[in-house]
Amino acid sequence: MRYRTLGRTGFEVSDIAHGLWGMSGWSESDDKQSRKAIQLAIDLGCNFFDTAWAYGNGKSDGLLGEALANNKDKRIYAASKIPPKNLQWPASPKYKYNEVFPSDHVLKYTKMIAKKLGVEVIDVLQFHVWDDSWAEEPEFRNTIERLKMDGWIRAFGLSLNRWEPENGIKALRTGLVDVIQVIYNIFDQAPEDKLFPVCRELNIGVIARVPLDEGSLGGKMTLKTKFPESDWRSRYFGPENLNETIPRVEKLKEIVPEGMTLPEMALRFILADPTVSTTIVGMRKLSHVRENMALSDALPLEAGLLAKLKEHRWDRKPKRWSD
Secondary structure, three states: OOEEEOHHHOOEEEOEEEEOHHHOOOOOOOHHHHHHHHHHHHHOOOOEEEOOOOOOOOHHHHHHHHHHHHOOOOOOEEEEEEOOOOOOOOOOOOOOHHHHOOHHHHHHHHHHHHHHHOOOOEEEEEEOOOOHHHOOOHHHHHHHHHHHHOOOEEEEEEEOOOOOOOOOHHHHOOOOOOEEEEEOOOOOOHHHOOHHHHHHHHOOEEEEEOOOHHHHHHOOOOOOOOOOOOOOHHHHOOHHHHHHHHHHHHHHHOOOOOOOOHHHHHHHHHHOOOOOOEEEEEOOOHHHHHHHHHHHHOOOOOHHHHHHHHOOOOOOOOOHHHO
């Protein structure tokens, strides 16, 4: 397992991280299996786990808390997120800051998350949504400074809206944000344009999320794929998106090198950018944990293949089904 520095936090984190959304918000999740997957990831060297209160109203935080308690001899970094008070995803400038993250709401969920994790200090606490129209709000500054000063958190971060990587740069320049979480994968390369240069300039830790485009880059979906209504992907991969996505995935399959899988190529593409500190992969099955953890030790992709993958960039606009 290889480790990278998470920006100015100084945390040395595994470049393959474990995302826990699928352990509470997707179909086929099983708590017993989830616990085994988390433990196996730890045993294989993963030390960064990303969760959120919205993942089952604290369920995923609780699963991670159990793992932390069972592995007190190891330094494991826990990152979680506070949901917006108005429960609106994604963030929008039409909402006022104090409708979304008022200080009492933030402190309430900080305490709830810390309790679920079983920690006194949260390593990385993030706002689950963000809009840069709020960057200069005095309450934003006062709240984050208080969380750090009172010892509730070690680092603060933002999870940026889908396909809006530049909608967070103003916040980075306030000096309050230590870590940014953004969608970055073969299709979604836009963070490279403006966000990543600012992250390098300010030494901001970068957490790359959705490395497999919510599953399409796993290579097993088809135009006939359907998810249960209770599964978030049933909306994301409705006909409009599925019909555009699958042909693009099929074209990518044509350039996968012999001996490599599509998801392996997708993850190694992300790790090829040194600006990325870690990438979050959802891993519920033990086989997926073993496969993905092993990729950390793989050699860099060849320059020629990287150049070809750059040609598969897909610039998308947020739509109702993508929220």
